[in-house]
Amino acid sequence: MVKRPVVKELPGPKAKEIIEKNFEVLATTTQDPEALPIVIDHGEGVLVYDIDGNSFYDFGSGVGVMNVGHAHPKVVEAVKRQAEKFTHFALNDFFYENAVVLAQKLSELAPGDFAKKVAYQNSGAEANEVMMKLVKYGTGRKRFIAFYHAFHGRTQAVLSLTASKWVQQERFFPTMPGVEHIPYPNPYRNPWHIDGYADPKELINRVLEFLEDYVFKHVPPEEVGAIVFEPIQGEGGYVVPPKDFFKDLKKLADKYGILLADDEVQMGVGRTGKFWAIEHFGIAPDTIQFGKAIGGGIPLAGCIHRADIAFDKPGRHASTFGGNPVAIEAAIEVVEIVKGLLPHVQEVGDYLHKRLKELEENYEVIGDARGLGLAQAVEFVKNKDTKEKNAEVRNKVVAEAAKRGLILLGCGDNSLRFIPPLIVTKEEIDVAMEIFEESLKAALK
Ligand SMILES: Cc1ncc(COP(=O)(O)O)c(C=O)c1O
Structure with a gap:
């Protein structure tokens, strides 16, 4: 009992x-x-x-x-084990094995039959920050699409994606220019006031029409690097989109060569019953931002991304603590526990x-x-x-x-x-x- x-x-x-x-x-x-x-x-x-x-x-x-x-005993043990060996050695400038082991595991778990790389960071906001830089750098495109009620973090650039509560924005403008928002397909509560629970197909079409008929009337789609989304909106109210939404979004994105950037900071690492929440929706995003649960309570975050948008020179982006070895040792345990x-x-x-x-x-x-x-x-x-x-x-x-x-x-x-x-x-x-x-x-x- x-x-x-x-x-x-x-x-x-x-x-x-x-x-x-x-x-x-x-x-x-x-x-x-x-x-x-x-x-x-x-x-x-x-x-x-x-x-x-x-x-x-x-x-x-x-x-x-x-x-x-x-x-969790395995996480506690991993933290102790690593702390006794070394707690920091700056992955910016040097190398260590567990960083490679975890990156391989995360890339293998991420959907998509293409080469991937992992950029380690410390927080969810930083994971989105590096995603934006990778997309800009790798595609040469500078604009982004995000969703109303989205939460992606509170740093100055990432705040331009976040559209959750005015308290997060008040007095912090200007954030990064070039981000447009569109409605998230919320079946219970949507801006078109479709009665009761919206018909999934109708809801998807309205969102995609909004993007094409309104946003793309003044934003050249060829200038958009990525559409950034949460697979289920978290801070926005745990809103689950219709099953086919991301497949249809991907078709539209592909038409214009736009990448899909999947923010799994809150919904990833087993929370929804799949390792990555996007696995429920049958697409392979171009980037996956992770954070929160991955380090079992030790700060660790990052962005798994297509190898073909990776930075080509050292120093384009880095963080002293990104990929801390203690956090990584814990994360390797977390990955195995969560898979089980x-x-x-x-x-x-x-x-x-x-x-x-x-x-x-x-x-x-x-x-x-x-x-x-x-x-x-x-x-x-x-x-x-x-x-x-x-x-x-x-x-x-x-x-x-x-x-x-x-x-x-x-x-x-x-x-x-x-x-x-x-x-x-x-x-x-x-x-x-x-x-x-x-x-x-x-x-x-
Ligand atoms: C989906 C999502 N992205 C990013 C963040 C920001 O993460 P952090 O607070 O670690 O910067 C959060 C935090 O709640 C989140 O839910």
């Missing part, structure tokens, strides 16, 4: 003190002390423990990072999806439950007919769930994601669903 997490007081006295100090000395990021006043002490598998002895199910996986679970977990992710992911669909039927405020594998979400509405967004209930549920020992994260304006470590069991999902429903009832009071 799995036990429920235990929360005595949130925040407890030690946590209160740290959080107060945190806001005095750390730059403001995205922390919301109202919703999640959790100061971690340690983690194990799906569970995390705070410094006051409260325990939680981590259904946010440290924001999509801890796919193999907290303190894929059937489990599909099975428990389907189970979680079914449980969330049942709740969708029973609660007027749950407009849509959606997802693939263990990338699941629900969208809150005021009522199912109008689909009016209900951020208030979503935010209350996050806070209520934390009080009961379940960590959940919002996404989009009014959605809530369920992204536990991939090792989660059905019994643990049952406990999480019990807490979620209690939290929802409390939020609706």
Whole structure:
């Protein structure tokens, strides 16, 4: 029998003190002390423990990072093993073996029967940054297409791709010029207000028509280097596009010689039940940006790309820490663990999806439950007919769930994601669903 997490007081006295100090000395990021006043002490598998002895199910996986679970013994062992040998030797200027081993593994796992190379970075934003430079350099084209509600990171160039929330943009303009956005094919909520759930083919056609009939009327397609996309929109609300979308997008892109740049920073590394989420959609993208989960919690990111757009000279792009050997040693373990977990992710992911669909039927405020594998979400509405967004209930549920020992994260304006470590069991999902429903009832009071 799995036990429920235990929360005595949130925040407890030690946590209160740290959080107060945190806001005095750390730059403001995205922390919301109202919703999640959790100061971690340690983690194990799906569970995390705070410094006051409260325990939680981590259904946010440290924001999509801890796919193999907290303190996975193989990852801990790999970190120790490598740290005892060397922790840094600057892959910019020198060489080490595990960097080659991981690059080979990642390239083999990436779809596409063409030669590939890997550019290592440290964060998801940097992975997209190097993708943009590779595309510009390798194709000679300088423009990009991205999607509304996309999140690709917050550095100045990558911010031009991100179109998620104005708080990320305000006062930071100008970002990089030459990026146009088009609507993402959201079956539940689309700009054409196609009733109910949009017919997949109609939705795809509207998006592609928008690109051709509006964007390409003023942007010469021959100047566009890549269309940048998330295979499932993450921060935008866990939006799953129609199955054929990327095949049709690729046909259009091929017509103009435009590359497809697949941002798998959040959805890759087994999250959806395939190693790369794009494998659900049957195309081979020209680049795959990875990050978050790959290093098992140690910062590592990068871009797998067609060898024919690779940089031709040293110094075109580099980063002192990109491809850190400790992170790589951990990542080699993560890759093997995740490969072994894929059937489990599909099975428990389907189970979680079914449980969330049942709740969708029973609660007027749950407009849509959606997802693939263990990338699941629900969208809150005021009522199912109008689909009016209900951020208030979503935010209350996050806070209520934390009080009961379940960590959940919002996404989009009014959605809530369920992204536990991939090792989660059905019994643990049952406990999480019990807490979620209690939290929802409390939020609706
Ligand atoms: C799809 C996607 N791309 C890029 C990023 C940026 O990653 P990082 O925060 O490591 O820069 C994120 C982060 O949430 C993401 O979800």
